[in-house]
Amino acid sequence: MIAPTQHLVALQTLAKQFAPSGAEIAVADPTGGSAVVLPQEAPAIANARPKRRREFAAGRQAARAAMRQLGARQHAIPVGPDRAPVWPSGLSGSISHDASSCVAIVGPTAQFLAFGVDVEPDAPLPEAVIEEICVSDERIWLESQPARQRGVLARRIFCAKEAVYKAQYPLTRALFGFDAVHISLNALESGFSARFRRDIDNVPAQTVVSGRCASAGGHIFALVTLGAMRGMENANFPVCALG
Incomplete structure (x- = not known):
C-alpha cells in the first residue's frame, strides 16, 4: 500500500485534532484513481467525467475508512434525490474534497445530529x-x-x-x-x-x-459539529426537522 503524501498526513493530523471525541475522520487522495465505488453508489457518477469519478470514489473511501476506525460496518453511501450523501442508519457524516484531497467525518447519530466539513486550497x-x-x-x-x-x-x-x-x-x-x-x-x-x-x-x-x-498541508479545513447531547458543541442548534 502506498503511503499517503505529506500534505494528506498534515491535513489528517489537523482534522483529527478538530474532531470531537466519538467521531472519526479520514482522508484520501482523489488523484490516484484506485478508490472503489460500491454498486449502490455507482449510479451517482454514471455520466460523470473522470475527475469527478475519482473525487467521488476517494470521498467514499475516506468515509469508509472513518467507519472502520469507528468500529462500524463499512456501508455504501449512495446519493439522494438532492445529491446529498445518504448515510447508513445510526451514522451522521460529511464529505468534502478539493483538487488534491478528500476528507470525511463519521459519528453515531446518538451523539452527533450532523457534521459539516469543507476543505479548500490554502x-x-x-x-x-x-x-x-x-x-x-x-x-x-x-x-x-x-x-x-x-x-x-x-x-x-x-x-x-x-x-x-x-x-x-x-x-x-x-x-x-x-x-x-x-x-x-x-x-x-x-x-x-x-x-x-x-x-x-x-x-x-x-x-x-x-x-x-x-490550515495544514496546503489546505484550509473547516468543521462544524451539531451535537446531539447536552453539553456538546452546538447542541442547542434548532433541529425541528427531527422533532
Missing part, C-alpha cells in the same frame, strides 16, 4: 468573488487586516460558510446563499462563529453556531 480567494462570498461586515473586517492576508482570510470565511451549510442541511433541507450567514474568525484563527442573518426554515435569525477552521 490560497487567496480571487478578489473578484470576495464581494459575492462575503457580506458587508465581513468585507469591512477584511479591510482591517494586513493586505497580504486578506485573500486567504476570505477563503477561510468561504470554507467556514460551506461547513455551516453542510451541517445544517441534513436537518433543515434548506438551501441558501452566502449572504445568509455572517462569519467571525477568532483571534487565534483556529475557530469561528457563524451567525444566521435571517430565518432559515425553522432556524431563526441570530442563531449562532461555532466551528473550527485552520
Whole structure:
C-alpha cells in the first residue's frame, strides 16, 4: 500500500485534532484513481467525467475508512434525490474534497445530529468573488487586516460558510446563499462563529453556531459539529426537522 503524501498526513493530523471525541475522520487522495465505488453508489457518477469519478470514489473511501476506525460496518453511501450523501442508519457524516484531497467525518447519530466539513486550497480567494462570498461586515473586517492576508482570510470565511451549510442541511433541507450567514474568525484563527442573518426554515435569525477552521498541508479545513447531547458543541442548534 502506498503511503499517503505529506500534505494528506498534515491535513489528517489537523482534522483529527478538530474532531470531537466519538467521531472519526479520514482522508484520501482523489488523484490516484484506485478508490472503489460500491454498486449502490455507482449510479451517482454514471455520466460523470473522470475527475469527478475519482473525487467521488476517494470521498467514499475516506468515509469508509472513518467507519472502520469507528468500529462500524463499512456501508455504501449512495446519493439522494438532492445529491446529498445518504448515510447508513445510526451514522451522521460529511464529505468534502478539493483538487488534491478528500476528507470525511463519521459519528453515531446518538451523539452527533450532523457534521459539516469543507476543505479548500490554502490560497487567496480571487478578489473578484470576495464581494459575492462575503457580506458587508465581513468585507469591512477584511479591510482591517494586513493586505497580504486578506485573500486567504476570505477563503477561510468561504470554507467556514460551506461547513455551516453542510451541517445544517441534513436537518433543515434548506438551501441558501452566502449572504445568509455572517462569519467571525477568532483571534487565534483556529475557530469561528457563524451567525444566521435571517430565518432559515425553522432556524431563526441570530442563531449562532461555532466551528473550527485552520490550515495544514496546503489546505484550509473547516468543521462544524451539531451535537446531539447536552453539553456538546452546538447542541442547542434548532433541529425541528427531527422533532
